[in-house]
Amino acid sequence: MDVQxxxxxxxxxxxxxxxxxxSYGYKIISDLHGIIDISESxxxxxxxxxxxxxxxxxxxxxxxxxxxxxxxxxALGQRKFVDxxxxxxxxxxxxxxxxxGKV
Amino acid sequence: xxxxxxxxxxxxxxxxxxxxxxxxxxxxxxxxxADRRDAGYSEREIIEYFGAPYDAAQRILCDFxxxxxxxxxxNAPSYSSYPSDHRETRREKRLREESIxxxxxxxxxxxxxxxxRIREEERIxxxxxRRIESxxxxxxPAASAKSDNILLFVILCIILCVxxxxxxxxxxxxxxxxxxxxIGAVCCGIAVxxxxxxxxxxxxxAAGLFEAGAGVxxxxxxxxxxxxxxxxxxxxxxxxxxxxxWIKSLFCREAAV
Numbered sequence: 001m002d003v004q005x006x007x008x009x010x011x012x013x014x015x016x017x018x019x020x021x022x023s024y025g026y027k028i029i030s031d032l033h034g035i036i037d038i039s040e041s042x043x044x045x046x047x048x049x050x051x052x053x054x055x056x057x058x059x060x061x062x063x064x065x066x067x068x069x070x071x072x073x074x075a076l077g078q079r080k081f082v083d084x085x086x087x088x089x090x091x092x093x094x095x096x097x098x099x100x101g102k103v
Numbered sequence: 104x105x106x107x108x109x110x111x112x113x114x115x116x117x118x119x120x121x122x123x124x125x126x127x128x129x130x131x132x133x134x135x136x137a138d139r140r141d142a143g144y145s146e147r148e149i150i151e152y153f154g155a156p157y158d159a160a161q162r163i164l165c166d167f168x169x170x171x172x173x174x175x176x177x178n179a180p181s182y183s184s185y186p187s188d189h190r191e192t193r194r195e196k197r198l199r200e201e202s203i204x205x206x207x208x209x210x211x212x213x214x215x216x217x218x219x220r221i222r223e224e225e226r227i228x229x230x231x232x233r234r235i236e237s238x239x240x241x242x243x244p245a246a247s248a249k250s251d252n253i254l255l256f257v258i259l260c261i262i263l264c265v266x267x268x269x270x271x272x273x274x275x276x277x278x279x280x281x282x283x284x285x286i287g288a289v290c291c292g293i294a295v296x297x298x299x300x301x302x303x304x305x306x307x308x309a310a311g312l313f314e315a316g317a318g319v320x321x322x323x324x325x326x327x328x329x330x331x332x333x334x335x336x337x338x339x340x341x342x343x344x345x346x347x348x349w350i351k352s353l354f355c356r357e358a359a360v
Contacts, residue, residue, distance in 0.1 A: 040135040044162070
């Protein structure tokens, strides 16, 4: 898959994983398993980029005697997710027009 | 590779980012590792999921060069914009501070280990250099002593060549003389026997028999003395050979030392 296209798709997928509420790294990967497989090494820069863009915020809380960082989608992130979903629908429409339902 | 080794390698590949960012990355992976361990994954499986530390570092570093990433930073919300109903508890703060201190302790230990390793390598290099130096010095005196011995030998040969030649000539002459005695006796005995037979044929029976007898005695003396002379000659040559061996041992002993 094209790098920029994949980046956009992964951003949407991660935001989708956060639409259900606050989450953390391993849980995001687990929730996306079956949709798209990503590793921690792929996820970290995505989370960093989304946080820097204001699409999510983080907090640190104690969990089982250690610290865990939680991520939560912001309103800006919700709008980005909706835009990303619409882009995917558009791509799907173009795909159907080109390939007519054939693989 | 253990997780700690993986993490150390990741850290070494992130030296170009700030300390804060590096710490955040390591915390992220520490958390991810702990979550997967809680989920039942083994250390080896987790490291396989994480991938090579170099690749993980490159993904992080490449993300820093993304221009869109840089532009969006200005709008990034600060930590305080998070819901104000959450405050970091004292326990969370203490855990965070303990984590920072632990990292500092580990960095200090790593620096100490690195210093010890460097000192050990220097010590080994110094020992090796001293060993090579002492070997080189040990060879030098032997080499110089050997060359001195050869020079002395040549000088002695030049000085003593006349007496040594005379000694060898004397020995050859003595050998010839000593061998000549029994051979001469045998030859004389044969000549006397022949003269005695001639006298007998000339009707001087008594004189002829006397001379024949004397000739036989001479031959007998010659034969008897031949082994004795052989022994004497062998002794003389052996003595000369021993003399030369003794002279050689004088030079070779110093070279062996």
